[in-house]
Amino acid sequence: MILRTLSLPIMVLFCVGNLYAAEPGLLTDKNISSVEERRILVSIEDEYAKLDVxxxxxxTREMQLKTLEAEVDKKIAAMQQLRNELVILLDRKEETEGERIAELSKIYEKMNPQKAATLIKELDDQLAVDLLLGIKKKTAGKILDNLDAETATELSKAFTEIPVKNNSGT
Structure with a gap:
C-alpha cells in the first residue's frame, strides 16, 4: 500500500540506493540503462559521500566532547580537592585562633582590671567579647566596670549575641 503512493523516481532512488548499499559494485555502467538512472545514481553517490563526511x-565532534568532558571532570575533582583543603585550613585557623584567644584571656584575667579595660576598649568588638568569654565572670565584670558606659553596653550586647556560622563559603 505504501509502495503505491510513492512516486516512481523515489521508488527507483530507494531501490537503487538499497542495491548500492548492499553491493556497491553492482551498479556499473553495464547495469545502467538510461540517463535518468545515471543521474539518480550520481545523486545517490553524492548523498552517500555527504553522509560519510x-x-x-x-x-570527531563526539571525541572532542568526550575529551572536554574528561577535562571538566578533572577540573571539578581538582576544585573539590582544593575546597576540602581550604576547609581543613580554615578549621585549623579557627582552632589556632581559639587557642590564642584562650591564652590571651588568661593574660587579661591576671591583669589589673583597669589596665585590661583600657586595652580591651581599643580592640575589635568581637575579639573583646571573645576575650571576655574566656575570662572568669567575676574578673570580666570588673573589667566591664572599668570601661565607659557606652563601650560596656556595646560589649554586653555583643556578648549576648550568638554568632551564626555560614557554611556556604561566603
Whole structure:
C-alpha cells in the first residue's frame, strides 16, 4: 500500500540506493540503462559521500566532547580537592585562633582590671567579647566596670549575641 503512493523516481532512488548499499559494485555502467538512472545514481553517490563526511564530523565532534568532558571532570575533582583543603585550613585557623584567644584571656584575667579595660576598649568588638568569654565572670565584670558606659553596653550586647556560622563559603 505504501509502495503505491510513492512516486516512481523515489521508488527507483530507494531501490537503487538499497542495491548500492548492499553491493556497491553492482551498479556499473553495464547495469545502467538510461540517463535518468545515471543521474539518480550520481545523486545517490553524492548523498552517500555527504553522509560519510557528516558522520566523520559527528564522530570527531563526539571525541572532542568526550575529551572536554574528561577535562571538566578533572577540573571539578581538582576544585573539590582544593575546597576540602581550604576547609581543613580554615578549621585549623579557627582552632589556632581559639587557642590564642584562650591564652590571651588568661593574660587579661591576671591583669589589673583597669589596665585590661583600657586595652580591651581599643580592640575589635568581637575579639573583646571573645576575650571576655574566656575570662572568669567575676574578673570580666570588673573589667566591664572599668570601661565607659557606652563601650560596656556595646560589649554586653555583643556578648549576648550568638554568632551564626555560614557554611556556604561566603
Amino acid at each position: 557528516q558522520e566523520s564530523k559527528i564522530k
